[in-house]
Amino acid sequence: MKRIIKKVAVLGSGVMGSRIACHFAGAGIPVLLLDIAAEGRDRNKIVNDALTAAAKSNPSPLYTPDIVKRITTGNFDDHLKDINGCDWVIEVVVERLDIKRQLFDKVEQFRKPGSLITSNTSGIPIHLMAEGRSEDFKKHFCGTHFFNPPRYLRLLEIIPTKETGKEVVDFLMEYGDLILGKTTVLCKDTPAFIANRIGVYSIMSIFRLVDQLDLTIDEVEALTGPLIGRPKSATFRTADVVGIDTLVKVANGVYDNCPDDEARQIFKIPEWLNKITANNWLGDKTGQGFFKKVKTDKGSEILTLDLKSFEYKPRVKPQFASVEAAKPVEDLASRIGLLIAGKDKAADFLRQFHYSLFSYISHRIPEISDELYRVDDAMKAGFGWEIGAFETWDLLGVAKTTEAIKAAGHSVAPWIEEMIAAGHPSFYKIEKGKTLFYDIISKTYLPVPGGGAFIILKNYSDQLVWKNSSCKLYNIGDDVLALQWNTKMGTIGGDVLSGIQTAIEKAEKDFKGLVIANDGANFSAGANIGMIFMLAVEQEYDELDFAIRAFQNAMMRVRYSSIPVVVAPHGLALGGGCELSLHSDKICAAAETYTGLVELGVGVIPGGGGSKEFALRAADEMHAGEPENITLQNRFLTIATAKVATSAYEAFNLGIYRKGLDEVVMNQDRRVAEAKRSVIDLYDGGYTMPVQRTDIKVLGRSALGALLAGIHAMEQGQYATEHDAKVARKLAYVMCGGDLSEPTLVSEQYLLNLEREAFLSLCGERKTLERLQSVIKTGKPIRN
Structure with a gap:
C-alpha cells in the first residue's frame, strides 16, 4: 500500500515543535500544532504565542511568511481527538519519559490505525x-x-525499534529525503544516536585538550572552524548556540549509559565546565556562556x-606559524x-x-551503525x-595515519587493521x-x-571533458555535460x-x-570584485569595458544557445550568480538558495544583463488596464x-524565478540530478534556440520622472545616501530605456549597451571604489 x-x-509547540511544524508547512503539508491548554478564556494561548514567536524569529523557520497559514493550532484537552485525521503524529514534548508515556496513552485513544x-x-x-503500547502502535512507532x-540543519536521524515495521522505516528514510529535503540517517537505538554521540565526543575531547595544551578559547575557535572544514561557530560558539546545559x-x-565505551572518561565534565553551568552561563539562552x-x-x-x-576579556586573534602557512x-x-x-x-x-577522533569512530562501528558512511553523513548534515x-x-x-594514531597512544578497532591487511587502502572509493x-x-x-x-560532480573526474585553471567540465552521462568552478565563494x-x-x-x-552547478558551499557570490576594483583604480576603462562585454556575452550565450542550459544554484547566488540564473532555460534551485541582484550595495548597477533582464520582464508583465509603470517600479x-x-x-x-518553469529542490543533494533530468526533458521535448528580443517596450520619460521623484524622496528622508541615489538614478535611466520622449520598442542589445555604459561610469566614482575596497577587505560594503 502506498503511504500518503x-x-x-x-x-508540543516549544522551540523544536513549532519549528518542525513550520518546516512541514514549508514542504507543503498542512499541520495541526497542539500544546497544553492555557488557563483562562484563550485555551490556545500557549501554542499560538509559540507559533507567533517562531514566525518572528531570525533566521526564519518559514520559507515565505504566508506558509504559516498551513498550520492550525489547538490544545491537548480540546483538540487531541483531531489527530484522527492526521497521517503522521510527531511528539515533541519535554524530554521526560513519564510525560511522553502519559501523552502516548492519550494518543492511542485517538490516532487512526496505520498512521x-x-x-x-x-x-x-x-x-x-x-x-x-499496542501492536499497531509499535509497528508504526519510530x-x-x-x-x-530544522529548516537549516539537514540531518534527520531515523531510529527504529525491533518492532518498527520495515515499510515504516523505508518510508521515513525516503520521505525525509525527498519531501523534507533531509539527509536521512538510519541509527541504532543507542545513547545519543549517531550525530550527538560523535559530535559531543568531539567537543568534549577538545575541552580535554584545552587543559592539556594550555589553550585559550580564541585559539581553539581559530583552529576548529572553517580552517579544517567546520562551521564558523567552531567549538565553543557551537556550545553557546546549542546550550551549554x-x-x-x-x-x-x-x-552514565555507556559503561563499555573505551573513551568514557572523555565525557566526564571538567571542573571549569561545572562552574560555568553552576553560574547559569548557558550560552545564548542566558545571554552569556563562553562568549x-x-x-x-x-x-x-x-x-x-x-x-x-x-x-570576560576582549578577543585576541591567535598567531600560529602552521596556520599562516596553510590559510x-x-x-x-x-x-x-x-x-x-x-x-x-x-x-x-x-x-x-584528529587521532583521538579517528580512534573513537573506529570503535563505534558497528555499535552505533553497521555502515561507516552513516557516521560521516550525520556529522556533515x-x-x-x-x-x-x-x-x-x-x-x-x-x-599511515593508523600508525600515527597508535604511536600517539590511541587504539583502533580490529576491523581497521583487517581492512588494511586485506589491501583495502581507503574507506571510500569512486567508480563510474x-x-x-x-x-x-x-x-x-x-x-x-x-x-x-x-550527482556529485567531483566524482566524475574520470569523465573530465575540459578544464582550465578555475573550471572543470564533466560528462555526467546520458549525453549531458556539467560545468563547475572552484573559485573563492564561487566568484565569476x-x-x-x-x-x-x-x-x-x-x-x-x-x-x-548543459548543467551549471557547484559542489562547494555556495553557487556564486557574484562577479570578481577584486578584478573590477583593480581595473577601476588603475583607470583601465578599455579593459573594464572588455570585461563587462565578456560577462554580458557569456550570459547571452547561456540564453541563446542551441541546447538547453539549466542552472542548479544553492547557498549564495548573488549578483553575477543571479544574472546567470536569470538567463538560463530553467533553474533547479535548492530550497536554501539566497539570491538577488545586490550590486547597488557596492555602488554599481547589475552589469551582466541583470538590469536588462528585469526591464525585459517588466515589459512582459505589463497588463492592459493597469498603469504601465507599476510593474517597472x-x-x-x-x-x-x-x-x-x-x-x-x-x-x-x-520575480527572479519564473512560476511554472523554474523549480525548487528540497534536498540540496538532488539538485544536479534534477537539473540533468530537466536538460533531457527540454531536449527530448524538441528544444529550439530562442530568438533575441527586439520588441521590449521601454517607457522613457513617462516612467523615468516617477522613478527619479521616488529616489529624491528616499534621499530626502535619509533612507538613501547621496551615492545610493546617484546609483539608483543610473539604474532608473537604464530600465526606462533612457531619456526617450515616448514609449518605444527596443532590443536586448540596446539595453545591454545602456547597462554597460552606466556600470562603467559608476566605476569611476570615488565612493564606488571605497565600497568595492571595503568588500575586498572586510567582506561588507560601507554605506557612504
Whole structure:
C-alpha cells in the first residue's frame, strides 16, 4: 500500500515543535500544532504565542511568511481527538519519559490505525517509549530526531525499534529525503544516536585538550572552524548556540549509559565546565556562556571567557606559524595535510584531536551503525562539517595515519587493521561517478544507497571533458555535460566566463545540453570584485569595458544557445550568480538558495544583463488596464534596495524565478540530478534556440520622472545616501530605456549597451571604489 501524508500533527509547540511544524508547512503539508491548554478564556494561548514567536524569529523557520497559514493550532484537552485525521503524529514534548508515556496513552485513544507515530527525542531510548503500547502502535512507532533549527540543519536521524515495521522505516528514510529535503540517517537505538554521540565526543575531547595544551578559547575557535572544514561557530560558539546545559546533559547521558565505551572518561565534565553551568552561563539562552556581548562606546563587542580567571576579556586573534602557512591553500585536503604536518602547538593540537577522533569512530562501528558512511553523513548534515571524519582519515592516508594514531597512544578497532591487511587502502572509493564505502560485514566495497539520485560532480573526474585553471567540465552521462568552478565563494571572473562559453560550444556539438552547478558551499557570490576594483583604480576603462562585454556575452550565450542550459544554484547566488540564473532555460534551485541582484550595495548597477533582464520582464508583465509603470517600479525597487530572497520560494515572489518553469529542490543533494533530468526533458521535448528580443517596450520619460521623484524622496528622508541615489538614478535611466520622449520598442542589445555604459561610469566614482575596497577587505560594503 502506498503511504500518503496529507496532514501531520505536531504535539508540543516549544522551540523544536513549532519549528518542525513550520518546516512541514514549508514542504507543503498542512499541520495541526497542539500544546497544553492555557488557563483562562484563550485555551490556545500557549501554542499560538509559540507559533507567533517562531514566525518572528531570525533566521526564519518559514520559507515565505504566508506558509504559516498551513498550520492550525489547538490544545491537548480540546483538540487531541483531531489527530484522527492526521497521517503522521510527531511528539515533541519535554524530554521526560513519564510525560511522553502519559501523552502516548492519550494518543492511542485517538490516532487512526496505520498512521505513523514518532518521537523527536534526542536522548531517551526509543524502545522505552514503545513499551506497553499496542501492536499497531509499535509497528508504526519510530524515533525521528530533527536537529535545531530544522529548516537549516539537514540531518534527520531515523531510529527504529525491533518492532518498527520495515515499510515504516523505508518510508521515513525516503520521505525525509525527498519531501523534507533531509539527509536521512538510519541509527541504532543507542545513547545519543549517531550525530550527538560523535559530535559531543568531539567537543568534549577538545575541552580535554584545552587543559592539556594550555589553550585559550580564541585559539581553539581559530583552529576548529572553517580552517579544517567546520562551521564558523567552531567549538565553543557551537556550545553557546546549542546550550551549554544541553551539551552537559548529552555528555552525562553517554557517561552514565555507556559503561563499555573505551573513551568514557572523555565525557566526564571538567571542573571549569561545572562552574560555568553552576553560574547559569548557558550560552545564548542566558545571554552569556563562553562568549558575552557587551555594549561599549564604539557599539557592541564580543568578549571571550578566560577559563582561568573566569573573567570576560576582549578577543585576541591567535598567531600560529602552521596556520599562516596553510590559510592560503584553498583545497581542504591539502590544507589539513599541511596543518597536521606542522611543528607548533596548533599542529600538535590538531594531530591529537584528529587521532583521538579517528580512534573513537573506529570503535563505534558497528555499535552505533553497521555502515561507516552513516557516521560521516550525520556529522556533515547535523554539525555542518564539510567532510566527515572517515573522509578526513582517507585524505590523510588510512594506513599511515593508523600508525600515527597508535604511536600517539590511541587504539583502533580490529576491523581497521583487517581492512588494511586485506589491501583495502581507503574507506571510500569512486567508480563510474558513484561513491562506494568499505562494508565491514562483507569486507568489500558497496555503493552508498540512493547514490543514483545524487550527482556529485567531483566524482566524475574520470569523465573530465575540459578544464582550465578555475573550471572543470564533466560528462555526467546520458549525453549531458556539467560545468563547475572552484573559485573563492564561487566568484565569476575571466576563466569562468571562458568556461561557460567553452562548455556551451562543446555541448552544442556533441551533447543534449548543459548543467551549471557547484559542489562547494555556495553557487556564486557574484562577479570578481577584486578584478573590477583593480581595473577601476588603475583607470583601465578599455579593459573594464572588455570585461563587462565578456560577462554580458557569456550570459547571452547561456540564453541563446542551441541546447538547453539549466542552472542548479544553492547557498549564495548573488549578483553575477543571479544574472546567470536569470538567463538560463530553467533553474533547479535548492530550497536554501539566497539570491538577488545586490550590486547597488557596492555602488554599481547589475552589469551582466541583470538590469536588462528585469526591464525585459517588466515589459512582459505589463497588463492592459493597469498603469504601465507599476510593474517597472516594482522591478526597479527590487534592484535598487538590493533585495535578496531568503529562500528559493521567495525568489519567485521577487520575480527572479519564473512560476511554472523554474523549480525548487528540497534536498540540496538532488539538485544536479534534477537539473540533468530537466536538460533531457527540454531536449527530448524538441528544444529550439530562442530568438533575441527586439520588441521590449521601454517607457522613457513617462516612467523615468516617477522613478527619479521616488529616489529624491528616499534621499530626502535619509533612507538613501547621496551615492545610493546617484546609483539608483543610473539604474532608473537604464530600465526606462533612457531619456526617450515616448514609449518605444527596443532590443536586448540596446539595453545591454545602456547597462554597460552606466556600470562603467559608476566605476569611476570615488565612493564606488571605497565600497568595492571595503568588500575586498572586510567582506561588507560601507554605506557612504
